Amino acid sequence: MAAQATSLKQTSEFILEKVGGAENVASLSHCATRLRFQLFDQSKADQAALDANPEVLGVVPQGTTGLQVVMGGAVANYYQELVRMPGMGEKDENSASSKKQYSGVRGKYSKVDYCFEFLSDTFRPILWALLGASLIITLLVLFDTFGLAKFPTGPEAGDQFAALPAGFQLMHAMWKSVFYFLPIMVGATAARKLGANEWVGAAIPAAFLTPDFLAIGNKGDVVQVFGASLVLNDYGGQVFPPLIAAIGLFWVEKGLKKIIPSSIQMVFVPFFSLLVMIPATAFVLGPFGIGVGNGITSLLTAVNGFSPFILAIIIPCLYPFLVPLGLHWPLNAIMIQNIAVLGYDFIQGPMGAWNFACFGVVTGVFITSLMERNTAMRQVSFGGMMAGLLGGISEPSLYGVLLRFRKSYIRLLAGCVAGGIVMGIFDVKAHAFVFTSLLTIPAMSPYYGYAIGIAVAFFTSMTLVILFDYRTKDEKAEVLAQLAAAREQEEEAKTPLVAAAATPTAETAAKENAVAVAEETVKTALQPGAVSFVSAPLDGEIVPLSEVPDPIFATAKLGKGVAIKPTGTQVVAPAAGTVIAVQKSGHAVGLRLDNGIELLVHVGIDTVQLGGEGFEVHVARKQRVEAGDVLITFEPKFIESKGYNLITPVLVTNTTKFAEVEGVAEGVATTSTEVIKTTA
Template sequence: MASKPAADIIESIGGAENIVGLTHCATRLRFQLKDASGVDQKAVEAIPVVLGAVPQTGDRYQVVIGGAVETVYNDIMALPALKKMGSGDTIADIKAAERAKGPRGRFAALDTFFEILSDSFRPILGALLGASLFITFMALMATLGVIPAWNAPGVTLDPSWQFVNLMWQGVFVFLPLMVAYNASKRLGADPWVGFGIMAVVMLPGFAAIGQTTGAESVFGGHASVVQIFGLPLTVFDYSSQVFPPLLMAGVLGALTKLLKKIIPSSVQLIFVPFLSMLIMIPLTAFLIGPIGVYGGAGLGNFLKSINDFSPFIFAVVIPLAYPFMVPLGLHWPLNAIMLLNIQSLGFDFIQGPMGAWNFACFGATAGVLFLAIREKDRVMKQTATGALAAGLLGGISEPSLYGIHLRFKRIYPRMLIGCLVGGVIIGLGGGVKTSAFVFTSLLTIPAFDNIPLYSIAIAAAFFTAMILVILSGYQTPEQKAEVAAQVAADEAAESEKAATVANVAAPVAAAAVGTGTGTGTGTGTGTGTATALATVLATVGSPVAGIVVPLSEVPDPVFSKGIVGLGVGVDPTEDTVYAPGAGKVVVAQATGHAFGLLLDSGVELLIHVGIDTVNLAGKGFNVKVAAGDRVEAGTALVTFDRKVIEDAGYSLVTPVLVTNPKKFGSVDQAASGHVSVGSPLITVAAK
């Protein structure tokens, strides 16, 4: 179902701002509006998916959809204008819920810090991903012997390959400028001022200062100190650094707010950028830059010391920690350390174990996809296919994580076992390194130094998680029932099953009579007549004992006007509703107020127990079947407490409706007065 009908419905009832609340029952959307006078009734009813619309008292409004109501409801709730009314299943809601569980949910400042960190990197992930594939290509060429080790000291490549090698360097060398721009913008400073400040320490002229006479080499030869106006200036190669621009942007954001308070608005355009650069360029060069470099190096060395002490422990801990760090957004600092490791050490040791997590995540998604195909779950099949493609080809775990895994909690334990298996294999093999920052996908396998070990580890992680998910499933019984209901509804909508004489419950007659005369002269004439009486394809029995109520007298205009379907009502005298024939349960509302059946005769039947009883939210109902169940005539569907329903002020009249009447010639009431369970109630005739 496209989202356009959903948007059209919202527009025709006065827009999202006119909606106070929205729920749905088995056949209709139930709106609570601020002002029902703003509804364009004709526009609502002209929408193709709408069967009818009924204004109600108290600014309530019902839009009748029929069997597709849940799909339309979901489309409406997915509209950006309705985001605040989400059911908690959107990616934004899932992210927020997960963050609330961790330290970010308890400390606002911490949450803000990680949001700034993620917003500084998120816009450039595409560029990083593209550049990482160039690095992978160079690594593959070196592995195949086409070119020498392109990143080894002293190696000179052919000019053609030098040019190819430059294709990734533009992103990583100037990464500090990109981070400075994004972080400054996020913190309310002029992003181009932040860009310009960081650019100063990346100029060739800045690096040349460190090569002047009298400069002292420090930091293992990676930096030098020179006196500038009597103050020591530490000159680093800031290429690929991320901590200095982040710290610079933090100070710049605070300084910008201060300057805007002090400087008159009429001259802010000139003096805020000027004073910001006057203060921040020296501060960044002399203090913030070195602090960022040393601080990042300290974090990197701490993790390296753990890896040096026990590569096995490190390789196991990283993939087991990532499934919990990513939902909380705590993985961003590790991404920064990976970049720093490559810049300072020449290699990174975190990405290999991280690959075990990623591929366990993708394997769990593959397991879900397998089950979705087997169970004909169209929606999950599409979700899992997209998430798996993003993972295997792009190394991106978020579509799998937020789109599937965090919604179905049974997946996590199986995925963690995959993480453990992959991590153990990498640990036993002594760890895996890479000289490039890459997204761990199938395409970037050649970027790692021990390709066989890494390949075995990620394959083991992938297939372990996938097999465990397939064997144990990923849904709770309730979730399985919801999927079965949707699949059954899809099958019923697409079914063009022809009713046959074998399905006839109460055939009447069909006759054809022909006569003819002829002469022996070789000429003849013939006359024939045929009379066809309507053939009753099915007789639907009453699902509940009670008094028959003509459809026009059912106390709900949605039903009485035949908008949902044709049939009759029954005012029950007993408290159990039964299946009137053999078939499949397509819809079984958890509230017990409505059931959709696809009978073997091809009749699609709606049994709606009472009027507006959905508002009881299941109180007084005891549901006996679930969507997807096979039922026979006389199978109990639900029992209800008459007193609960009547005390709540709702009518017990139960519409029994054929919801696909266009497939048949006629749908007629077959009884009046009192009927018992199974007594003929509706006749369905062929066209």
């Protein structure tokens, strides 16, 4: 657990650094899989470095200031770690003290970008509640399938519900609460996104769900309100009226703030906002929002009525292009609208073909990575596969695989078309809003047609990936070459290293004999309970590793140890061992000591940029060294004149093999001073 916590913190620190630091973050939020940054300057974000981190599944710029960092199912843990970091607490969009409240729409976004961002960020916070409700619906549908309790549908739903045992009625209340009161949630999140007060945004649609409003009359009735005719509507489960009302609230609040003194705004801005917005929504904005939703529903219904088969193919082929841009949320809103108006939805079933084609691609990648022994892609694809099959979440697959290897889209679209054809043949419909996973199959009708459709989509895409791969020839060749090189290095690390032989002289024979003796030496530092010490490889002042102005070193991501501010000009071997890595630039050297400790000495920060100037290398990789042998010499004055910090991390890179690694010296050290203690 401690190791996981450390990794979480280190990765979070890395992400914050690569987006430009806390000072470059305007706001931070997250969805089911993505950290969503709004940055003051998007160009300061090192997107390539973020994408190269194995913990990051993908990086997606959004508009001119947004950046999405895809972390998968554990995104909330990274988010919580980030908002605890210095300077980040006030960037939390969900914080009650967020500066976004009453701040208004920021002009830095393009209008089109902001419209879709508005929809996305409105529904994103509600995602958890919708996921939970969808699985409760699935349970109830399963109970109906096995004859345990009827799932009320159609014109007789009221009588069927009344006949249910109280326990099942309670279970129906669990999911209906989310959808019936959805307008309140949407009102709150939409208002918060726009910069209006979220609780006033929630109160406006809540007024139309109270018993007092419902008692005025039935849906479609016309009643007189202070001499004006009001057509009553059913607002339960609606999404467009609260969205439009939140936009109206933003402008009303903005106007009120200009004319009401700031000292009394807390009382009178919400008072007049409610006084204006609830009637305005009841008479104008609410009916208009219902009309918008009904209009879009009618259009899609007409297409579905003309040919459910054609619609079932179009929908799964659209989603692969809508989801990466965040443009799928309007369709999700229409699904909820369809269920509220029609009692069923005809989008979710075909959408399942896209989801399972996506999961089929990533499963094919998982199988391929097992055959190639590609650990990195195996981890990414397995996470995406499980998040998809069990949770119905496609983003880890999309950003971890599909958008990184564009050829995979060909395999994906083939599965979408094949699955969509089957969905069209069976005319699959959903009677409740659910997320398309293996667990929610019973929520579709006919469920067997849906099951066949998603199976066809899944296995079509998976088979194509296994047979024809998901990469171009060049991409595959590059990956296979990297894997082969990595395996070669692993084998070399396991194979005893011998110094380069010259002519067979007495001196050479002596060296070979010394190497053979070293190879037979037991790695004492790795023996259980063994305590070993490492001497300083250079003279200088000992400082804690945390003072190194580089988060990768400071957070011990590469290993624990100490840092040294050099007072000398050379790096020497602290004990007998073998050189396992040495940079041509001369700024770093790696040693495997005979006692089993692996050591990295990194002279300065970012000194690789000097390209070797100011450094001289005295050893080569695989070379045998003894204690005190000079490894590198450097010119401190020259290096510092170029603006580089000479602080030198000295790290035990195989820290994980020890129970404890700690610095044990303070002040000035020489090459005879023991500075690191390891305990196996």
